[in-house]
Amino acid sequence: xxxxxxxxxxxxxxxxxxxxxxxxxxxxxxxxxxxxxxxxxxxxxxxxxxxxxxxxxxxxxxxxxxxxxxxxxxxxxxxxxxxxxxxxxxxxxxxxxxxxxxxxxxxxxxxxxxxxxxxxxxxxxxxxxxxxxxxxxxxxxxxxxxxxxxxxxxxxxxxxxxxxxxxxxxxxxxxxxxxxxxxxxxxxxxxxxxxxxxxxxxxxxxxxxxxxxxxxxxxxxxxxxxxxxxxxxxxxxxxxxxxxxxxxxxxxxxxxxxxxxxxxxxxxxxxxxxxxxxxxxxxxxxxxxxxxxxxxxxxxxxxxxxxxxxxxxxxxxxxxxxxxxxxxxxxxxxxxxxxxxxxxxxxxxxxxxxxx
Amino acid sequence: xxxxxxxxxxxxxxxxxxxxxxxxxxxxxxxxxxxxxxxxxxxxxxxxxxxxxxxxxxxxxxxxxxxxxxxxxxxxxxxxxxxxxxxxxxxxxxxxxxxxxxxxxxxxxxxxxxxxxxxxxxxxxxxxxxxxxxxxxxxxxxxxxxxxxxxxxxxxxxxxxxxxxxxxxxxxxxxxxxxxxxxxxxxxxxxxxxxxxxxxxxxxx
Numbered sequence: 079x080x081x082x083x084x085x086x087x088x089x090x091x092x093x094x095x096x097x098x099x100x101x102x103x104x105x106x107x108x109x110x111x112x113x114x115x116x117x118x119x120x121x122x123x124x125x126x127x128x129x130x131x132x133x134x135x136x137x138x139x140x141x142x143x144x145x146x147x148x149x150x151x152x153x154x155x156x157x158x159x160x161x162x163x164x165x166x167x168x169x170x171x172x173x174x175x176x177x178x179x180x181x182x183x184x185x186x187x188x189x190x191x192x193x194x195x196x197x198x199x200x201x202x203x204x205x206x207x208x209x210x211x212x213x214x215x216x217x218x219x220x221x222x223x224x225x226x227x228x229x230x231x232x233x234x235x236x237x238x239x240x241x242x243x244x245x246x247x248x249x250x251x252x253x254x255x256x257x258x259x260x261x262x263x264x265x266x267x268x269x270x271x272x273x274x275x276x277x278x279x280x281x282x283x284x285x286x287x288x289x290x291x292x293x294x295x296x297x298x299x300x301x302x303x304x305x306x307x308x309x310x311x312x313x314x315x316x317x318x319x320x321x322x323x324x325x326x327x328x329x330x331x332x333x334x335x336x337x338x339x340x341x342x343x344x345x346x347x348x349x350x351x352x353x354x355x356x357x358x359x360x361x362x363x364x365x366x367x368x369x370x371x372x373x374x375x376x377x378x379x380x381x382x383x384x385x386x387x388x389x390x391x392x393x394x395x396x397x398x399x400x401x402x403x404x405x406x407x408x409x410x411x412x413x414x415x416x417x418x419x420x421x422x423x424x425x426x427x428x429x430x431x432x433x434x
Numbered sequence: 435x436x437x438x439x440x441x442x443x444x445x446x447x448x449x450x451x452x453x454x455x456x457x458x459x460x461x462x463x464x465x466x467x468x469x470x471x472x473x474x475x476x477x478x479x480x481x482x483x484x485x486x487x488x489x490x491x492x493x494x495x496x497x498x499x500x501x502x503x504x505x506x507x508x509x510x511x512x513x514x515x516x517x518x519x520x521x522x523x524x525x526x527x528x529x530x531x532x533x534x535x536x537x538x539x540x541x542x543x544x545x546x547x548x549x550x551x552x553x554x555x556x557x558x559x560x561x562x563x564x565x566x567x568x569x570x571x572x573x574x575x576x577x578x579x580x581x582x583x584x585x586x587x588x589x590x591x592x593x594x595x596x597x598x599x600x601x602x603x604x605x606x607x608x609x610x611x612x613x614x615x616x617x618x619x620x621x622x623x624x625x626x627x628x629x630x631x632x633x634x635x636x637x638x639x
Contacts, residue, residue: 329583336626
């Protein structure tokens with residue numbers, strides 16, 4: 079299953095598009111309306127901002143446990159290409175195999191329940207039959223027997239699921255990132271960070287440690303219960319719809335930050351939103367993070383008047399340390415200038431929904 | 435030379451204390467360069483020095499700046515004292531000793547970050563808890579740095595930026611540190627503006 083998808087699946091719903099080279103990725107008008115715009119007010123600063131990951135508004139990215147959208151098939155092809163170029167983007171320390179099975183079960187059960195038209199899971203004891211129609215996969219295997227799958231359970235299921243995933247082992251009152259499938263990351267290296275504690279892998283984040291954000295977040299996550307997942311947003315900015323902004327390949331994509339002008343800003347600059355969901359896993363007691371990346375072009379987002387006004391104000395007023403950490407300090411003024419045309423100074427309503 | 439004082443840094447950057455004797459069945463000491471002075475200070479603090487020395491194994495190598503105090507350590511009279519010429523030749527002996535080390539072994543690491551980090555990595559890989567490992571920094575502050583791009587490790591980095599000894603990219607040195615790799619992270623400094631490389635300055639001595 080490396081690049082041998084049989085996606086006869088670009089039939090109407092799933093878009094045939096690229097996240098590299100010619101960058102044909104875009105959102106449909108329906109996709110823009112359901113974009114998870116992450117700002118619920120006109121300014122931004124870190125907060126723990128976690129809420130229960132329960133089923134949200136119908137049609138929104140919160141409706142299902144693992145959102146499957148129009149970019150699904152193309153994202154999975156992009157992931158396969160990243161892994162073919164650099165297998166170190168998926169790693170799992172030896173003691174994390176059981177957590178991988180836990181995650182496989184969670185994803186298969188969720189997708190089969192939420193999207194029966196695309197996924198099906200039938201069980202005969204430990205003999206499981208999984209069908210993934212969009213990717214053309216039909217797999218019979220024995221649950222908890224690695225030899226019956228073409229990859230380890232963690233890699234197998236995350237090659238079929240949008241978003242990056244990391245698995246945290248809980249020891250010594252801490253969470254240790256001991257496995258990851260990381261191909262659509264906002265510039266951090268799994269290969270470097272694997273095995274780190276919660277505070278260690280968050281160490282480079284500015285301002286938040288001093289505000290006690292990570293102390294509170296870790297305490298909160300250690301209490302996470304099976305069956306009661308939580309979610310939060312994170313965000314950054316990315317030039318071109320490039321999912322794989324990895325530090326490993328920074329010399330390749332870094333120069334694109336110098337290619338922006340007022341003429342191409344709307345098409346090239348993307349708000350990159352991470353919908354992070356956290357799940358306690360039942361057998362391993364590990365914590366799964368899903369880090370789902372949504373990319374929205376500036377020119378797409380400003381078609382929603384409220385978002386155009388608000389995005390301008392957030393970008394213009396963001397603390398410079400955060401703009402630097404998120405990698406867009408050098409372009410911030412130009413971004414704010416382009417967005418200012420969509421801010422008429424009118425007040426915005428609270429919350430992130432497009433028309434509330 | 436006494437314990438090195440480092441400025442406050444991000445939370446993945448290792449912190450070091452001062453070695454103190456603890457009760458243990460075996461005292462495994464790994465040191466390089468000026469770390470030898472931390473070892474002699476440690477033994478001077480022992481309440482029963484003779485008994486501690488009788489269950490002490492010292493593994494030592496000269497520091498990256500050439501400092502060699504192996505004679506001081508040999509004069510202590512530990513049950514075992516070994517001088518390796520380099521860190522890479524020290525590690526196989528450490529790994530062999532770890533196979534026989536039982537719970538209750540106390541670990542004392544002293545010297546440069548490269549030596550301390552690699553010894554700690556190998557000790558933790560055998561399952562000993564971090565609480566059984568004491569670390570004291572002495573001497574050179576040169577860094578062991580992994581290039582995030584090619585994964586190559588460059589030893590004894592003194593300047594920032596520096597040229598990766600494997601792929602040749604110009605890297606700036608972060609404080610972000612991986613205990614699994616025993617290395618700091620190096621990132622291409624002119625990725626966004628190829629060719630614009632700031633003047634290299636000696637930052638780690």
